[in-house]
Each structure stands twice: as C-alpha cells, then as structure tokens.
Amino acid sequence: MYLRAFSILKNEDQAYISSSKLAERLHLNPPQIRKDLSYFGAFGTRGIGYPVASTAEQIRGILKLDVAQKAVLVGAGRLGTAIAEYPGFKMFGFEIAAVFDNNQSKIGTKVGKNIVEDIAEISTIRQRDIHLAILAVPADAAQSVVDMFVGCHIKGILNLSPCYVVVPKWVKVVTIDIAMELGILPYYI
Amino acid sequence: MYLRAFSILKNEDQAYISSSKLAERLHLNPPQIRKDLSYFGAFGTRGIGYPVASTAEQIRGILKLDVAQKAVLVGAGRLGTAIAEYPGFKMFGFEIAAVFDNNQSKIGTKVGKNIVEDIAEISTIRQRDIHLAILAVPADAAQSVVDMFVGCHIKGILNLSPCYVVVPKWVKVVTIDIAMELGILPYYI
DNA sequence: TAAAGATTGTGAATGTGAACACAAACACTA
DNA sequence: TAGTGTTTGTGTTCACATTCACAATCTTTA
Numbered sequence A, B: 001m002y003l004r005a006f007s008i009l010k011n012e013d014q015a016y017i018s019s020s021k022l023a024e025r026l027h028l029n030p031p032q033i034r035k036d037l038s039y040f041g042a043f044g045t046r047g048i049g050y051p052v053a054s055t056a057e058q059i060r061g062i063l064k065l066d067v068a069q070k071a072v073l074v075g076a077g078r079l080g081t082a083i084a085e086y087p088g089f090k091m092f093g094f095e096i097a098a099v100f101d102n103n104q105s106k107i108g109t110k111v112g113k114n115i116v117e118d119i120a121e122i123s124t125i126r127q128r129d130i131h132l133a134i135l136a137v138p139a140d141a142a143q144s145v146v147d148m149f150v151g152c153h154i155k156g157i158l159n160l161s162p163c164y165v166v167v168p169k170w171v172k173v174v175t176i177d178i179a180m181e182l183g184i185l186p187y188y189i
Numbered sequence C: 001t002a003a004a005g006a007t008t009g010t011g012a013a014t015g016t017g018a019a020c021a022c023a024a025a026c027a028c029t030a
Numbered sequence D: 001t002a003g004t005g006t007t008t009g010t011g012t013t014c015a016c017a018t019t020c021a022c023a024a025t026c027t028t029t030a
Helices: A002-011 A019-026 A030-038 A052-062 A078-084 A087-092 A119-127 A139-150 A178-183 B002-011 B019-026 B030-038 B052-062 B078-084 B087-092 B119-128 B139-150 B178-183
Strands: A069-074 A094-101 A114-118 A132-135 A156-159 A172-175 B069-074 B094-101 B114-118 B132-135 B156-159 B172-175
Touching (some): A002 A019, A002 A030, A002 A052, A002 A087, A078 B078, A087 A094, A087 B178, A114 A119, A119 A139, A156 B178, A178 B087, B002 B019, B002 B030, B002 B087, B019 B030, B069 B078, B114 B119, B119 B139
Parallel strands (some): A069 A094, A094 A114, A132 A156, A156 A172, B069 B132, B094 B114, B132 B156
16 A cells, blocks of 8 residues: 555655645544555655655565566466456555466457466466465355465465355465455445 | 455355454454444344345345346456456455456457456447446546546446546545555564 | 254454564764 | 754553463253
C-alpha cells in the first residue's frame, strides 16, 4: 500500500511528503504511518518528511519487487484471462510468464502475450525461474493444482478460488474470496 | 467464512459439527470459533456441537443474506464480465441485476443475463431496489462512479480498482486490490 | 434415575497492534 | 552561530483480539 502511494507521488513529481499529508491520502493516522515505516528503518528526515523517490525504492527493495517477478497463471477462464491482461501488475514489476489450463479447446490459444499450455506440462516451469503462481480455477480443482505447484518449486501462491489449500510451511498462500468480500456488505447496510 | 463452511457441511449431510472438527477445517483454534459464534448468540448444544443446518440459516440471517441481494455492476471490461458470470455469488444469494459501462461499443451487448446499459442512465437503479454495487472500472474513473452511486441510494460498494474512494459515512466500501495482494508474496519468499 | 462423557459458553489472562505525546534532529533565518 | 519552526522516531499507554481454563449443560447408558 505504501509502495503504491509513494509511486503515485513520484509520478506527481513530489520530492517530499510528510506523514500527516500521507495520512490524509491513505485515510490513516500520522503516527501509524511513522510506526509502520520505522519498522524497516529510518527513511525520513526530521523537519522535512519522507523523500518520495528514495523511500519508494527502499520499500520496493524490502518487498523484493526491485527485481522483475515472474508468475505462472493456471486457469484460462474468464477470471484468468482478465488477470492475465490486467495492467495493474506492472507497477509492482510482475510479469505473467506462462499460462496453463486443462481444457483442450483453450490450449494453444493466446491469452495476453502467452500461449496457453497443457496443465500436464506444468513441470516445465521448474526450468523457467518462476516462483510465483496465480490460481484461477474452480474450487474443486484448487488443491490438486496447488500440489503440482509445490512440486515445481513455487514459493508463493495467489489463490482466487474460495477454498483453503494445504501447503508446506515454506510456501506462502494469499487467498482472495471475492464472493465473501461482497458477502459482508449487507450486514453493514 | 463461517457461512461458507456451514453451507458446505450442509451439502455433505452432516447434522452436527463440533468446534474442534470445524477448527481443523478452517485452520483455526476451537475457542476462537466458539467466541466468534457466541458474539451473535448461543447456536450450539453442549455435549453435541453446532447443528449445521440451523446455524447456517442463523448466520445467513445475521449477515442479511437470507433475502436475495441485488447488485449493480459498473464496468463491462474483462474483469467486469468475469465477475458478472462468476458462479460463486449464488451461495450467498447475490444477483447481478444490472450492468453499466461508458463504452458505446459495449452498450447493448449481453453480459451474463444482463444487457449493458449506458452509465448516463445509472440513476434508473433508484427505482430498481438495488443497494449494492460492484466497481470494476480503471482507477481514474473510480471516484466519479462512486459519486454517482452515492446519489443512487447505493449503501455498499465492492471496489475492485486499486484506489481509495471517498464516501459518506453511511456507505460501506470494501476494496480488493489484486496487484497489492500479489505484491506481498515476494517478501515472504 | 444417576453417573459418565462430551462439548459449549464465558470470565480471566495473555499477546498484539494502534494511538498518543514528547524528545531528538533537521532546515531555515537573522 | 544561535534561535525558531517543523517533522520524524519511539517509549508509553491504551484498546482490542486471541487463548486459556473451567463451570454449565446436554446426551447417552446402565
């Protein structure tokens, strides 16, 4: 979140930003921002604020987003293709480097800049220096694909299916359950 | 999350589930589950566990998902159409009741079971008993569409664009930033 | 009908994150 | 070079969420 904010400020040619000004933008409290940033070092200069460009690069380095990150996408359905062509990954330096599906009618077609490959060939990503995966398959197929990932040196998984998946402790999973996020809204109405 | 778990258990024809069994499934601790559920009432029976069917209905009622919830989708791009045809909303009783876009070439086409309407006609949803909105437009258009929502009695917004939007305090916004969720993964690798 | 076994519901303790207030440090000015 | 104004970094306080432990209560069985 802070990386996004500092990147936008950089595009606006702001040289410095204070915690109070940044707090307004992000709808946070100034002390919260200072505490968060101070966990990873002292980026700011007292009396002035945080230097936008260098802080952005510092955060980018901490998140390991300073090197281009390749990701594999499994599932070339509607959600998968939408993800593959989503322009927002660029800001964080992500590149969809391969797309897989199990549907024969989709294999060989083009999604974004990638040709859809057969899921049976998933093990070839081991030679392609890919350690991130995006999972956009139906819930009942999620665990079996995750098991394939684990055998292919994948270390981080963005799971877009509404289910828990079991992984070894060296694999990090982030799950986005869109229906659940929508499901909490009526409660507040 | 609990509603999803209890719904799945119901489909599996389980009559009762104990907090310890449920904790295994959800990767939580048993006391956590009991505390969470007890905030909204005493659903379980001691010595036995929680009755699956009735607890599911209780939670559904608390979340106000026992009545069909209509939602309007704005943005008939790749992400929007993927959302419109996503089968996962059914479990929570959601229905995409209208789709809008500002692109003349998309207006009139069919997305899911809806005909895409012109965003200029958004105010017509006031007569259609719709109080939820899904926002799938580029970031630079998000705030202006949100302002339209506020004028149309929308009370809950699922924002899929990577930006903060300003709303009156009676409107609840949930933002899903897919790129940001992916962005945290390399840090843990 | 009483005893045993199981599981919930909840008060207390523990841990964690957010908010506050102030000292430290920097830039600017006279 | 000293003084003023501003903003960071952080020790402390506070609030909340999680975990624990146990009493309460239900079903089952003899």
